[in-house]
Amino acid sequence: METRLRYLPITDAAEGMILGAPVVLSEQGINNFKLPAGHALTETNIHQMALRHAEFVCIQVPDERSPEERDAEWAIEKMRVNHIFRAADLTDPVMARLHAAVLNFRRS
Incomplete structure (x- = not known):
């Protein structure tokens, strides 16, 4: 399952709940x-994170959308990111990497 x-x-x-990204508190x-x-x-983990002032946690949840629904939502999300970067010079390697990183982040 996705x-x-x-x-x-x-x-x-x-x-x-299953962590979707590592938790590192300092x-x-x-x-x-x-x-x-x-x-x-575990309840102990959650309590320990709260004591250390954690604010957010990344978790994995089942994706119950159909492939068509995922593709449609991704198309909308990609249009939104491209709109944000509409004035950016994507031939600039740094800006192109930032654009790709934002798309990659939004994809997950």
């Missing part, structure tokens, strides 16, 4: 909490 990534406030995180430049992508959250 999955999507969603960013949730830490207050909305629940036990059993204080004064020192990493003091780390969980890998794919980790199933």
